[in-house]
Amino acid sequence: MVAALKNPNVDFRHRNLLGIEGLSAEEISLLLDRSDHYAERNRSARAPGKALSGRTVINLFFETSTRTRTSFQLAALRLGADVVNMAVEHSSIKKGETLLDTALTLNAMHPDVLVCRHPESGAVKLLSQKVECVVVNGGDGAHEHPTQALLDAVTIRRRKGRLQGLTVAICGDVMHSRVARSNIYLLHTMGARVRVIGPPTLVPGAMERFGVEVFHDMALGLRDADIVMMLRLQLERMQGSCVPSIREYFRFFGLDRQKLSNAKPDALILHPGPMNRGVEIDSEVADDIGRSAIQEQVEMGVAVRMACLEVLTRNLPRLEDG
Amino acid sequence: MMAGTGKHHGGKHHGGERNGTVAYVNARLIDPASGLDEPGALVTSGGVIADLGPRLFSDAPPPSVDVVDCRGLILAPGLVDMRTQLREPGEEHKETIGTASAAAGAGGVSTMVCLPNTDPVIDDVAGVEFVARRAREAKATKVFCYAAATVGMAGRELTEMGLLAETGALAFTDGTRAIANSRVMQRALNYARTFGLLIVQHPEDPALAENGVMNGGEMALRLGLRGIPRVAEVMTIERDLRLVEATGGRYHAAHLSTREAVEAIRRAKARELPVTCDTAPPYFTLNETAIGDYRTFAKLSPPLRTEEDRDAIVEGLADGTVDAIASDHAPHDQDSKRVPFAQAEDGIVGLETLLPLSLALVHKGRLGMADLLGKLTAGPAAILGLGEGRLRKGAPADLVLIDPDKPWRIDPDAFLSKSKNAPWENLPVQGVAMRTVVEGRVLHDRMT
Numbered sequence: 001m002v003a004a005l006k007n008p009n010v011d012f013r014h015r016n017l018l019g020i021e022g023l024s025a026e027e028i029s030l031l032l033d034r035s036d037h038y039a040e041r042n043r044s045a046r047a048p049g050k051a052l053s054g055r056t057v058i059n060l061f062f063e064t065s066t067r068t069r070t071s072f073q074l075a076a077l078r079l080g081a082d083v084v085n086m087a088v089e090h091s092s093i094k095k096g097e098t099l100l101d102t103a104l105t106l107n108a109m110h111p112d113v114l115v116c117r118h119p120e121s122g123a124v125k126l127l128s129q130k131v132e133c134v135v136v137n138g139g140d141g142a143h144e145h146p147t148q149a150l151l152d153a154v155t156i157r158r159r160k161g162r163l164q165g166l167t168v169a170i171c172g173d174v175m176h177s178r179v180a181r182s183n184i185y186l187l188h189t190m191g192a193r194v195r196v197i198g199p200p201t202l203v204p205g206a207m208e209r210f211g212v213e214v215f216h217d218m219a220l221g222l223r224d225a226d227i228v229m230m231l232r233l234q235l236e237r238m239q240g241s242c243v244p245s246i247r248e249y250f251r252f253f254g255l256d257r258q259k260l261s262n263a264k265p266d267a268l269i270l271h272p273g274p275m276n277r278g279v280e281i282d283s284e285v286a287d288d289i290g291r292s293a294i295q296e297q298v299e300m301g302v303a304v305r306m307a308c309l310e311v312l313t314r315n316l317p318r319l320e321d322g
Numbered sequence: 323m324m325a326g327t328g329k330h331h332g333g334k335h336h337g338g339e340r341n342g343t344v345a346y347v348n349a350r351l352i353d354p355a356s357g358l359d360e361p362g363a364l365v366t367s368g369g370v371i372a373d374l375g376p377r378l379f380s381d382a383p384p385p386s387v388d389v390v391d392c393r394g395l396i397l398a399p400g401l402v403d404m405r406t407q408l409r410e411p412g413e414e415h416k417e418t419i420g421t422a423s424a425a426a427g428a429g430g431v432s433t434m435v436c437l438p439n440t441d442p443v444i445d446d447v448a449g450v451e452f453v454a455r456r457a458r459e460a461k462a463t464k465v466f467c468y469a470a471a472t473v474g475m476a477g478r479e480l481t482e483m484g485l486l487a488e489t490g491a492l493a494f495t496d497g498t499r500a501i502a503n504s505r506v507m508q509r510a511l512n513y514a515r516t517f518g519l520l521i522v523q524h525p526e527d528p529a530l531a532e533n534g535v536m537n538g539g540e541m542a543l544r545l546g547l548r549g550i551p552r553v554a555e556v557m558t559i560e561r562d563l564r565l566v567e568a569t570g571g572r573y574h575a576a577h578l579s580t581r582e583a584v585e586a587i588r589r590a591k592a593r594e595l596p597v598t599c600d601t602a603p604p605y606f607t608l609n610e611t612a613i614g615d616y617r618t619f620a621k622l623s624p625p626l627r628t629e630e631d632r633d634a635i636v637e638g639l640a641d642g643t644v645d646a647i648a649s650d651h652a653p654h655d656q657d658s659k660r661v662p663f664a665q666a667e668d669g670i671v672g673l674e675t676l677l678p679l680s681l682a683l684v685h686k687g688r689l690g691m692a693d694l695l696g697k698l699t700a701g702p703a704a705i706l707g708l709g710e711g712r713l714r715k716g717a718p719a720d721l722v723l724i725d726p727d728k729p730w731r732i733d734p735d736a737f738l739s740k741s742k743n744a745p746w747e748n749l750p751v752q753g754v755a756m757r758t759v760v761e762g763r764v765l766h767d768r769m770t
Contacts, residue, residue: 199516201509205570216516241479241509248482252516 019144034307050080075305149182164191172231197221349392353713354696366719369762400432400720404702405648412441417653423462425739427765430722430755439497445470495522511571530554556582581634602650603679618666653741681753
């Protein structure tokens with residue numbers, strides 16, 4: 001079924017990429033196939049083509065980010081676009097009206113693509129309603145981070161050859177994670193089985209409504225998993241509110257060799273980065289080239305963002321020469 | 323659970339005491355956990371119960387065995403006291419784990435569980451280990467501890483419940499303070515659920531109880547003392563029950579004192595929520611009139627309530643709503659009690675009076691003997707996940723031999739506890755622990 005979908009001419013009938021929820025398996029496969037294509041191009045000496053030549057991309061980040069912003073920037077540059085980075089100091093921004101004012105101002109400059117990250121869930125969608133260009137969600141609050149889920153999927157598919165039928169364990173602060181939500185939607189749509197693991201303060205029982213299996217014990221949750229996806233634990237969650245301490249968290253929910261031994265022998269480890277070594281993951285595991293795909297995820301990040309930019313701009317009016 | 327203090331220690335030095343085989347014959351054997359209540363015999367050997375039953379030694383015990391004739395006596399599991407304050411570390415002038423263990427032995431208590439409201443608070447692994455070590459050194463009763471639910475019992479940040487439980491903490495509580503903040507309580511119940519652990523609440527709304535020193539009502543008005551309204555208890559319990567329902571966490575309400583609280587727990591149990599509760603002898607023995615003329619020995623937390631409440635507590639014990647009776651042992655020196663009423667510390671010493679005051683419920687016909695002993699043994703043991711509190715072949719020989727009818731008058735001056743604060747002076751009672759045995763060792767003996 002998946003093989004039959006490898007048609008680069010499948011339409012992507014969305015103006016924006018605001019989230020994974022609502023995308024069909026065919027649309028996700030299209031993005032993954034194009035990502036594979038760009039991953040190969042990026043590794044080879046061949047130029048990736050100039051699909052975005054003459055286009056303007058604005059990176060509008062209301063939340064500090066180095067990795068994601070650089071990844072989007074590189075992706076756009078490699079496709080020949082002109083890129084402007086706007087890092088907005090969150091403290092100097094008033095929410096609500098000011099976000100819309102910013103949107104209207106940028107819209108008046110006629111960019112082709114706006115990549116936006118914002119600390120509030122739903123803010124990127126709100127922005128998208130006020131501009132005429134393509135909007136790509138670079139992460140909104142605890143809602144969605146679609147390009148992260150796509151790059152995780154490409155990484156898994158390249159290593160395992162498929163997504164369908166795999167058992168994926170997502171571990172850690174699921175409650176506050178946009179990465180987890182986007183991944184759950186994507187993996188479900190592509191036919192994988194998803195488990196979420198963590199203490200009930202970070203993995204509420206209501207997560208079952210997402211169609212995932214909820215575990216509060218790492219050994220049980222990791223049993224026979226094909227993929228172990230670790231999430232970053234924010235420092236403010238560790239100081240006695242959701243989790244009593246770092247050492248307690250690491251003892252019961254940090255991924256080390258011993259806990260990993262419950263997963264399949266060839267289980268692959270993913271982490272969206274940046275890692276808290278000794279909090280959610282042991283260095284011994286994180287740096288194991290045979291098991292950890294963490295570096296590959298970063299590499300795929302650029303390819304996925306190239307694919308998204310290319311596929312989304314296909315729908316824009318074509319640029320006239322001269 | 324893991325750090326059974328005294329469980330795996332001490333055998334080296336005192337192995338001789340334990341290896342003797344002792345046969346208790348002609349006893350009324352009562353094991354509330356299994357429903358056993360029959361005349362019979364029980365034999366201990368090497369610290370464990372080697373055998374028991376109605377037909378054991380029906381001819382005669384072998385001559386090599388030390389025989390104890392228990393005619394007229396009940397042989398039951400040693401009492402499991404699920405709520406004590408042992409004052410060590412920090413207030414050793416009031417009590418130590420050593421003196422409390424001696425008092426426990428005299429009262430028939432073979433296992434006690436202490437609150438974390440020491441100085442420093444037991445909120446880290448070192449505190450749990452300290453209690454375990456001191457109990458090993460005392461080599462008397464088994465001592466387990468609760469750990470604080472929040473750091474410093476300050477009601478804000480959760481403690482390392484997983485690591486504390488691995489070290490031996492049985493459950494989590496902020497001791498004599500309520501976990502007041504709803505969000506913190508929700509997180510505590512939720513987080514403890516990760517490990518299947520229990521949260522024990524002191525159910526009292528702190529805002530309503532602020533500066534209160536006795537039950538709110540007419541008597542407080544007449545005495546001119548600030549009252550703690552009865553509703554302060556049930557309000558906290560009902561809030562907690564909502565959170566239990568929302569989180570699925572395990573919850574235990576400590577020392578119930580009001581009718582409404584009993585009713586709330588009764589309703590929660592009917593709805594099959596994972597909820598238990600206990601009470602303590604003062605709450606089914608006395609009412610607020612015991613305060614009389616500003617008697618500080620009758621000042622405790624929660625305060626003594628009305629006669630209607632006292633009766634409801636007895637009713638709750640009789641119908642199974644109240645799962646356990648704890649001593650609520652709260653030793654205080656004279657300086658803490660010989661002060662104006664409002665300035666006096668809360669609490670009564672309870673280890674040596676737990677059994678006779680509880681037996682009054684049987685003598686008055688409110689509870690059957692096996693039922694009552696269940697509230698003092700298997701009931702609390704089941705709540706805390708302890709293997710103690712039952713008579714079973716191969717189980718540790720933790721036993722109490724009870725003369726259920728022996729009349730005597732309570733004399734606090736004769737207590738082995740370091741503190742004597744109790745309003746029971748000269749109170750006539752019936753029933754006494756004749757011998758207390760922990761893992762085959764005789765801790766206390768009135769048989770000779």
